[in-house]
Amino acid sequence: MTVLLLGFDPRSVPGVDASMVETAIAIGQQRFDDLGIETVTCLVKPDATADGQIIDALRDRDYECVVIGGGVRKPEELLEFFERVINLVHRHAPNAAIAFNSNPMDSADAALRWIRR
16 A cells, blocks of 8 residues: 655745755655555646656655645645646546545644555
């Protein structure tokens, strides 16, 4: 079982404390490791390069779940980007559940709502 973690590269988002986000991502990853759940992380810039990176990650393997981070879905000004992400997941990983975290540290909880254990 593999979960794709999809979010923004914190170093590419203005005004974000990248080191704090990276620490939260590491804490969240440790939780997956403790649960024995394989993950792939896809961190993208909020620009035109994101679609290709997301498609490549989705095609790389079969995922049981794709967890989409709050940075992608929360800012109202990024609504169109969020819609593209959802449609890319729907198109390129149609059998994967889609889950949403509230922060990088609860990504495992989001995935566990949808994956079979």
